[in-house]
Structure formats: C-alpha cells, structure tokens
Amino acid sequence: MTNIALTPRAHRSIGRLTAFSDGVVSIAATLLVLPLVDTAVNENLTSFSEFFAKNGSQVLVLTLSFTVILRFWLIHHALFDGLVAFTPPLFWVNALWLLSIVFIPFPTQLIAGKASQSPTIDAIYIGTMFVTSLSGLMLKVIISRHPEILSADAGSTTALGASVVAVVTMGVALVLALVVPGVGLWALLLLFVDIPIQRVLDRRHRRTRSIAP
Template identity: 35%
Template structure:
C-alpha cells in the first residue's frame, strides 16, 4: 500500500510489512544454513569420539555465528520498530544490510576450517581477519540506515525523536572500529585474541540491542 510523503522532501512511502517479512525470511534461511557446516567426522571404527573432538572448532564457529546472526536479528527488529513506513531508498539500505547477513556463513566456514586440527597459525590469522572485516563491513549499512532516518523524520514511528535516532549512530561506528581492532589483534598478535575481541563485540551488540538510550525517546 503506497502513500505520498508526509513532509516536504520525503520520498514516496509504503508500508513496512513486506520489508519486515522479506528480512525475517532471509534471517531464517541464513541461520539455518549455518548448520550445514556441521558434518559427521570421518573416523575409523571406535574413533568417533576422537573425530567429534577434532571437529570442535566447527561447533564453536557455528555457535559464534548463530549467536551473531541472532543478535543482528534482534537489532534489526529494534531498528524496524523505529519506523512506521519505508521508501525505496530505505529498502535499498535494508538489502545492503541483508547482504552482510547472507555472507556470514562463508567466513564462518573459513574460521572453522582454519582452527581445525590441520590448520596452521597463518591460516588462523587470515580467517580471523576475514571474519572481523566481514563484521566491520556489516556496520556500514546500519550507519546509513540511522542517517537516512535522521534526514527523513516523517518515516519515524510515533514517539520516536530524531535525537534518539541520531544517538544510535554511535553503535555501528563503535562496531566498525572495534571489529577492525579485533581483526588487527588476530593478525598481528594472536588469532585467539582476535576471536575473543569478536565475541566481546557480539556481546556488546546483544546488550545494546534495544538501542543507546540517552533518556527516553521523546515524541517529536
């Protein structure tokens, strides 16, 4: 259902129902695809337990990325609660965001393979850096989303202030900087430290999934 812009300078708007449904479908597919990387290990008779233990990095990578995608979904849910309608521009930004989501299984598989028993230190450094770069790139569309809403306040939901939306930009900026720092730690210092940094950042985004609060969002 389409409607004209409610304020001068606001592009034609439409209901967010289709955007929400499509986005949730993408998240559901991606979080399901992560489990494909979990396989029954090749093993000799009587050595199944050893094979399962050797696959431990794959299980850790799966849990890490399952949690990461889950946190992104929670943050995306919060994001859509800020708006009452969408535009073509906002839909493109959302597709950009979803591109980052669908990429996640690839660095997850690389990370699991690098930390497997046949991986070496250099491979692990490359894998951690790749994962961190993918996570840092994920922050860019969030920043664009908040900036777009700040420029088009007519899209905001009831009771959501422009100041509240502007405050949320600190989160993707922090994420971009600290994911890059985690990648640098993984490359120059230790792959394990890099993974720890990534876990800390995922926890940060989980704890702030309701947004940065500088007082209660006031009605515009």
C-alpha cells in the same frame, strides 16, 4: 529532507521488506548448521560426545556465528519495528546489510575447516561483521534524516552513538586480526567492552529524550 507520502501501500511495502529481511536472516542462520549435518552423516558417529570430540571447534564457531547473527538481527528488528515506510537508499543499504549476513556462513565454514591459523580468514570473518555494523549505522543515519518514516512511538532506536561504537570496535578488531600475530578471533573479545558502552549511550539518549521539551 524529502517527505514521503505514507499511503496504505507504503505501509504494506515496509511490512514486506521487514518479512523479507527476517527470512533472509533465518536462512543465513540455517546455513550455519548444514556443514555439521553433512559431517555427522559422512562420519557415521554413534554419539554426540564422539561427534563433539572430533568437531568441537566447528560447533563452537557455529555457536559464535549464530550468536553474532542473532545480535545483529535484534538490533535490525528494533530499528525496523519503528518504521512505517522506507526510502530507496534505505532499501539498498538494507540489501547490503542482508548481503553481509548471508555471507557470514562462508567464513564460518572456512574457520571451522582450516588446518592452521590463517589471519586472512579471520580478517574476512571480522571484516564481514564490520560491513554489517557499518551498514547498520548507515540505516540509522538514513532514518534519522527521514523522521517521517518513523512511527510516533519509535523510541530511541535511531540513536547513532551505540552504532558508531560498534563500527569502531569492529574496525579495531579487524586491524588487530590483520597486523598482530596470533590475535585472530580473540580480537572479538573487544565486543565485551563494546556492549556496556552501547548500553550507557542508549540510557543517556533515553534520558535526554525524556527531559527534552
């Protein structure tokens, strides 16, 4: 394990990286709504009920994608909030995480605009989330190997169990979307199983840390 000199410059650098990451996530979330704006302008609809009647599926997919991005950002925010510096591998894995986030609007629009069910498009959508989950796990692994870049009150944000569960869940959802006819985005219902498992693992990790000598 290589120690990092935590200079004032290092502190400023992690602040810039965090701010940049937050900005990229904000842009990705904003890109989700732009197709809806274009649709509303082009169709010249007079009421929201009329707009929703024609574009309800697009609104629902947008809401799903926004919720997904928000959840990923909350995890990322909690992780980076405990950092006081970063390593080069952390920088590049974070870049991969950001790339997967900015890509989410693309399959979102494909799903919203498709005329028929397409397992390939659904797989691209879920596969993007798999990459986000995997890169999030990689971030935690890197940080756990360099505890010197963590603040003293970082807490349990680097516990790996919850992230492993997220990656496995997304992987299973991706396989189901590809090989089981008609499943499509319904495979994402596995997230409702994933969330309580992650909470149990997080509580167990916090108890372990509290009783550790």
